[in-house]
Amino acid sequence: MSIAVERPKAAQPRPFLRPATKEALTGWLFASPWIIGFLIFTAAPMLFSLYTSFANYNITTPPRWIGLRNYQVLFQDPFFYKSLANTFWMVMVKTPIVVVVSIALALLLAMEVPGGPFFRTIFYLPNVLAGVAAVFLWKWILASDGLLNRALEAIGIQGPGWFTDPSWTKPALVVMGMWWIGGNVLIYLAGLKGVPKELYEAGSLDGAVGWSKFRHITLPLLSPTIFFQVVTGIIGTFQIFTTAFILAQTGGNTDPFFANQSLMFYVLYLYYRAFGKIGPAGFQMGYASALAWVLFVIIMVFTLFQLWLSKRWVYYETEGR
Amino acid sequence: MWHFWSSPLRRTAIRRVISICQAQLPNIKVNETPKPFGDIWTANIAAVAAGSGMPDVIVEDRPQLVQRAADQIDTDLSEYAQRDGIEGSMFWPFTWTEATVEGKPYGIPFETDVRVLYWNKQAFKEVGLDPEQPPKTWDDLWAYADKLDKKNDDGSYARVAFNPDFGNAGWNVWGRTNGAEYLKDGKLAVNDPKVVETMDWIKKWYDRYGGYDKVQEFRGTFGAPPNDAFMSGKVAMILDINGYSSVLNFYNPRVTVPKADGSTEQQPLDVGVGDPPYSASYGKPASTSGGFALSIPKGSPNADAAWEFIKCATGPDGATSWSRDTSAMSANITAAKDPALMGDPRWQFFLKAMDYSHGADIVPNYPNWTTEIDQRREAIFKGEKTAKDALDEAQQAIDAQVGP
Numbered sequence: 237m238s239i240a241v242e243r244p245k246a247a248q249p250r251p252f253l254r255p256a257t258k259e260a261l262t263g264w265l266f267a268s269p270w271i272i273g274f275l276i277f278t279a280a281p282m283l284f285s286l287y288t289s290f291a292n293y294n295i296t297t298p299p300r301w302i303g304l305r306n307y308q309v310l311f312q313d314p315f316f317y318k319s320l321a322n323t324f325w326m327v328m329v330k331t332p333i334v335v336v337v338s339i340a341l342a343l344l345l346a347m348e349v350p351g352g353p354f355f356r357t358i359f360y361l362p363n364v365l366a367g368v369a370a371v372f373l374w375k376w377i378l379a380s381d382g383l384l385n386r387a388l389e390a391i392g393i394q395g396p397g398w399f400t401d402p403s404w405t406k407p408a409l410v411v412m413g414m415w416w417i418g419g420n421v422l423i424y425l426a427g428l429k430g431v432p433k434e435l436y437e438a439g440s441l442d443g444a445v446g447w448s449k450f451r452h453i454t455l456p457l458l459s460p461t462i463f464f465q466v467v468t469g470i471i472g473t474f475q476i477f478t479t480a481f482i483l484a485q486t487g488g489n490t491d492p493f494f495a496n497q498s499l500m501f502y503v504l505y506l507y508y509r510a511f512g513k514i515g516p517a518g519f520q521m522g523y524a525s526a527l528a529w530v531l532f533v534i535i536m537v538f539t540l541f542q543l544w545l546s547k548r549w550v551y552y553e554t555e556g557r
Numbered sequence: 558m559w560h561f562w563s564s565p566l567r568r569t570a571i572r573r574v575i576s577i578c579q580a581q582l583p584n585i586k587v588n589e590t591p592k593p594f595g596d597i598w599t600a601n602i603a604a605v606a607a608g609s610g611m612p613d614v615i616v617e618d619r620p621q622l623v624q625r626a627a628d629q630i631d632t633d634l635s636e637y638a639q640r641d642g643i644e645g646s647m648f649w650p651f652t653w654t655e656a657t658v659e660g661k662p663y664g665i666p667f668e669t670d671v672r673v674l675y676w677n678k679q680a681f682k683e684v685g686l687d688p689e690q691p692p693k694t695w696d697d698l699w700a701y702a703d704k705l706d707k708k709n710d711d712g713s714y715a716r717v718a719f720n721p722d723f724g725n726a727g728w729n730v731w732g733r734t735n736g737a738e739y740l741k742d743g744k745l746a747v748n749d750p751k752v753v754e755t756m757d758w759i760k761k762w763y764d765r766y767g768g769y770d771k772v773q774e775f776r777g778t779f780g781a782p783p784n785d786a787f788m789s790g791k792v793a794m795i796l797d798i799n800g801y802s803s804v805l806n807f808y809n810p811r812v813t814v815p816k817a818d819g820s821t822e823q824q825p826l827d828v829g830v831g832d833p834p835y836s837a838s839y840g841k842p843a844s845t846s847g848g849f850a851l852s853i854p855k856g857s858p859n860a861d862a863a864w865e866f867i868k869c870a871t872g873p874d875g876a877t878s879w880s881r882d883t884s885a886m887s888a889n890i891t892a893a894k895d896p897a898l899m900g901d902p903r904w905q906f907f908l909k910a911m912d913y914s915h916g917a918d919i920v921p922n923y924p925n926w927t928t929e930i931d932q933r934r935e936a937i938f939k940g941e942k943t944a945k946d947a948l949d950e951a952q953q954a955i956d957a958q959v960g961p
Contacts, residue, residue, distance in 0.1 A: 295606040296628045380777035400773035402935075492928065496935040511599055516958055517924055518624045519602065540669060 251555035255329045289525035294518045295528035306526035308446045315514065316527070317498055320534075322406070326501070327473045330410050334469055335462060343450075356425070360418035371482040375399065400481060402498035409499070410480055420465055427461035428454070458549040463550045467542050474535050477503045502531055558614040558866070559601065562914045563591035566807060570882030577878055578869035585862045591660045591912075596677035601854055605630050607830050611854040613863035617664050619655035620917040624924050626658040631852040632774075635661045636865045652888040652914025656850045664850030666888030667873040668879060670798035671910045672730050674834065675805075678827040679814050680705055680716065680793040691831035692794070696760060698834045702765070705793045714775060716791055717766055721759045723776070723786050724795035728930060731755050733915055736839035740918040745926055745955050748948035754836070756937050756944035769939045772851055788826065796833055798847075799907040803884035830903050832910065844914040848888060870911075886911065 253261065264271075289306055291299035310316050345356055353451065362370065377383045378398035385395030398408035435453050480501050484494035492500065492508050498507075508514040510524035559725035568591060575587045590612070592600060604611035617625060625631045638644065639871070643665065644652035652666035694696040694951050702718030707851040709715045721731050721950035732739065735758070746752075763769045779786045786792040788810040810826045825850040832842035851867045853860050869875050878903035879885060886907060887893040893911075898904045920926050936942045942950075 295602060296630060379684050380774045384954075397770065397774045397777060400777050485595070491931075493932045493935065497932065499873050512624070512925070514928055515925060517922060518628050 244348075257509065270357055276467075285525040285528060288522045289529050293522040294523075295521055299522065302522070305360045306523050307530075309523070310526055310530065315497075319500045319502045322498065323474060323476065323498055323502040325406055326476055329406070330413055330473055331466060331469050333410060334413065334417055334420060335466060337414060338420040339424055339458070339462070341417070341421045342428055343389065343454075344423075345425055346428045356422070359421055362415045362447065363418045367478050368482060369417070371479050373411075374415070375483065377533055378408050378412070399495065400494040402523055403406075405495045405498045407482075412479065420469075422456065423465065424461055427458045431457045459550045460552060463542070463546050467539055470542070471535055474531065474538075475503050476501050477507070480504050481507070502527070506531075558588060558589045558616075559592050559597055559612040560616045561592055561594040562616075563593075565805070567883055570879055573878050573882060574870050574893065575866075576873045579875050579896070581869055581874070582862075582865050585864055585865060587863055588860070589861050595808050602630055603630070605854050605856055608856055610783045611857055613816055613853065613857045613859045614733070614850050614867060615852050615854055617669070617852045619652065619664065619666065619848055620919055620924065622656055622663045622850065622852070623919050623921050625852070626663045627921070629855055631663045632855055632857070632860060633661045634664060634853065634864070634867075635664065637868075638665075639880065640664055641868060643868065644707060646892060648888045649886075649890060649893075649911060651846065651914075652848060652850075655916050655919060664852035665867050665886055666848065666850050667821075667871050668883075668885040669846045669848030669888050669911075670800055670886055670912045671686075671846050671907055672796050672798055672833060673907065674794060674796055674829075674911050675724075675787060675829045676794045676827050676829045676831065677787070677790065677800065677812075679812050679824065680790070681829075683815065688827070690827065691829055692834050694834055695836045698794070701794070714766065716793060717775065719792065719794045720762050720766065720772060721796070722762075722772075723792055724797040726796035728752075728755060728759060729927065729935060730833065730843075731759060733843040734833050734835040734839060736836070736843070745918070745920060745959070746944070746952070747921075747926075747930055748952040753944045753948055756934070756948065760810065760938050760940070760944065763938045764940075769935065783810045790826075799886055799903075799910075802830070802903050802907075803882075806884075820844060830906055832858075832913075839904065842910075842913055844910055845916045846886070846911070846916055848886075923955060926955055926958075929954050 251258070288299050290303055291301050291306075293299035326450070341359060345352060345359070379385070380395075380397045380400060382398075388395040394406040394557070398404050398411075431454060436449060436481075439449050439453050480494075480499040481490065481504055483499060484491050490513065492513050494500075504528040505514070506524045509520045509527065512518045512520060515523065558575075560571055562568055571589060575589055577586060579585070582741060583811040597615070598617070600609055600616050615631075617626050617631065618652075626633070643662075645657070649667045649669060652669050653662075653822055656662050656664045656666050676691050686701060686704060690843060692701045698719055705716065705718035706714065707716040721727075729739075732752050732755040735751050735753060735755045737749060739745060739747060739749075740750070741749075745846065766772050766775065775791075776786075779789065779791065782788060782804050787797070787807070788808060790812055805826070805828055805941045811823045812826045813821045814824050815821050833844050835842050853863045853867070857863055871889055873889060873892045873895070876887040876889040877895040877897065880887040880895070880898055884904075887895075887898075893908060899908075918926075930948070933942065933947040933951055937944050937947045
């Protein structure tokens with residue numbers, strides 16, 4: 237069925253732009269600061285880095301095209317594999333621990349107890365502190381005779397050399413990372429608050445208690461939040477840099493091979509190559525760009541895999557199942 | 558001018574140099590800006606690449622100058638130097654070699670250093686060693702250590718005698734005391750038997766103190782001066798640069814010394830300064846030196862004025878003032894032999910040590926060659942690889958990089 241619209245008889249002055257066009261234009265204009273910023277500060281540098289990844293480039297002289305050389309060298313570079321392995325370790329170990337611990341904390345904080353807001357603030361507080369300052373703090377806490385080891389000693393445990401023994405440096409970073417999960421906890425908390433109370437009531441009527449309520453109501457409804465956290469968490473962990481960079485410093489000097497290279501993460505290695513601390517000579521921006529693009533592909537593959545996997549476990553309320 | 562001397566002692570010292578030169582150059586105004594050590598060169602390169610915002614004078618790490626020249630970061634100073642008669646003979650030879658590329662200076666040497674042995678005389682007395690007789694050879698060191706090591710009741714070390722990796726030292730300088738030449742006829746030879754021997758010798762020290770991890774743990778208890786390895790009394794002998802002398806003077810640490818009647822007393826730490834111990838096969842002391850030069854970044858709008866300042870700062874007046882304040886060895890030989898400096902007996906010793914010291918081995922197509930050893934040292938000292946295998950590997954990697 238169609239509706240015939242009667243045109244107004246009296247001839248009105250035609251607007252300069254049709255309303256739809258005008259609306260679209262207004263929209264683009266409002267979005268333009270971001271679009272311009274994105275094009276100049278994100279898209280253009282990305283394209284440039286794609287170009288330099290096929291070139292020899294030391295910043296001061298123009299890039300020299302060398303085709304696939306950087307990528308060929310990269311796949312034979314022992315440090316590429318070493319840094320990738322270190323980074324994978326962090327992704328594989330840290331991600332699940334962060335998920336479990338922050339959900340557990342969120343569940344505790346979601347309980348209606350006096351002082352709830354106070355604890356929420358306390359758990360979020362570390363996120364306010366600048367990363368670099370916090371790393372220095374942790375360097376002190378996790379020193380061989382630092383606070384943590386002294387506390388362990390008090391209960392009869394001989395603590396490890398967190399930042400000296402290469403097999404403990406990455407676990408130390410995971411322990412440190414627990415300090416910053418306040419942000420994750422808050423998001424889970426919001427997710428928990430979004431679970432409709434009726435479902436729990438209905439569950440209670442059907443005889444569900446404690447664990448089964450959590451397993452069959454909370455977890456499915458929280459799964460989109462978990463999915464979001466896992467994806468962003470993995471991307472973030474792949475790009476780990478600051479903590480390791482600062483730990484490897486003594487008196488302003490960076491030791492690229494700190495703790496038997498156990499903390500040489502991918503982006504850190506990229507930095508060492510870019511600024512010529514490792515490798516043949518001078519700034520190696522071309523090689524570093526190639527490293528960056530390989531990481532981009534790795535993260536992309538991981539994320540696509542997650543998206544595919546998510547169909548099997550992420551439950552969206554609107555879908556029904 | 559950009560520098561990285563931000564500690565109170567050094568900041569004052571560089572200001573004094575500027576003040577002296579300012580008096581000689583009334584038409585020039587010099588401003589100094591301290592930059593963090595980790596960022597200064599990156600920031601300068603970025604500024605030169607951008608074409609603006611670079612300083613007129615920058616402090617450069619001399620061994621890096623060959624790369625700075627290749628990357629066109631710094632200005633070739635040969636015309637200025639020829640015009641004003643600044644030449645290599647005015648400076649310690651290796652400092653000039655490091656600052657020149659194909660005969661052209663890309664920086665004028667400002668300061669250098671030399672690694673020497675510092676020992677704790679009170680600890681020597683405590684265990685019955687002659688406090689005026691430092692160990693001469695590697696074997697002496699080992700024998701001295703048998704006396705100087707001291708354990709707590711729980712078996713941990715209260716004091717270790719020595720470790721080649723403590724202080725400002727590493728395989729590089731110890732290789733020299735074993736007669737190793739890393740660069741032979743323009744070709745790197747890092748798997749030379751002398752280097753292998755040196756690495757094995759360093760590993761022996763790690764093993765002596767319970768292995769690499771144990772030593773790292775012990776090292777973790779060192780703090781910044783005055784709680785560092787040596788001043789805290791935790792290590793009895795240490796190799797460090799001559800500038801450490803001014804740090805010792807500045808903190809003037811105290812030690813607890815047992816008296817004959819069983820009581821203890823506080824005394825200022827009594828420090829001896831001597832030659833780095835050497836291997837029996839080499840038979841004479843050796844050391845290594847690093848240090849900095851003053852350069853003019855490309856594109857600096859005030860290059861002429863910058864040159865006048867560099868000439869003054871690296872000349873006798875500027876450099877002497879710097880050495881008096883910091884105990885850093887002046888790169889300028891006239892300045893290094895200034896009577897005001899010679900009054901300090903330790904200084905006379907440092908000058909003597911300069912004669913057997915080596916600069917960096919610069920390989921233009923692989924300036925980072927030392928990283929090939931650095932990245933394998935831990936595996937060697939832990940016993941995961943033999944020194945021979947690891948250094949053969951390093952040599953292969955270097956050959957792959959620089960070509961046969």
